[in-house]
Amino acid sequence: MAAALSGAEVGAAVGIIAGPLGAACGGFAGAILAGLVAGAAGCATGAAFGEALDVKVLNNWRCLACGRTFTVRPD
Template identity: 50%
Template structure:
C-alpha cells in the first residue's frame, strides 16, 4: 500500500514536471537554453573585461604611488576584479539570457516532430 501511494505521488510529480509537445503530445522535448548559455558566456567575458579595465585604471592611479605600487596594484586588481567581474557578468548574462529564452526565443524543441515553441506552453 505504501509503495503504491509513493508511486502515485511520484507519477503526479512527473506529470507536472514533464514537458509535452503542444503539437503532438510527445514527451521527448528538449530545452535549448541558447540565450542563457550565450548570455552567461558573454556576461563572463564582458564582466572580466570591464573588471580588467577597472584594474588597469586603478594601476594608473597607483602610478602616483610609484612603479612598484602600480605593478602590485595592477596584478592584484586584474585577478580580483577579473574574477568578481566575470562571476557577476556571468550571472547577469545568464539571467538576461533566461529571460530572452522564455520570452523571445522558442526555447523548447520536440524531438518527435521538430516543433519549437516558447517556454509558456499555453
C-alpha cells in the same frame, strides 16, 4: 577595463605602504582581482539575460516526436 583600472589604482594605493615595489605589485594584483570580479559579474548577468530571453522570447522548445518548436508560457 574600467574596473581593472580602478582595481589597479586601489591596489597601488594600498601597496604604497611597502614602497615602490609594493605599489607595483599591489597595482597588478588589484587589476587582476578587479578583472576577475567584473568577469564573474558579467558572466552571471549574461547567463540570467540569456535564460530570460530563451524562456520569454524565443521558440526554444522542440517536440521530440514531431519536431515542432513552441514557447512555454507560464500561467
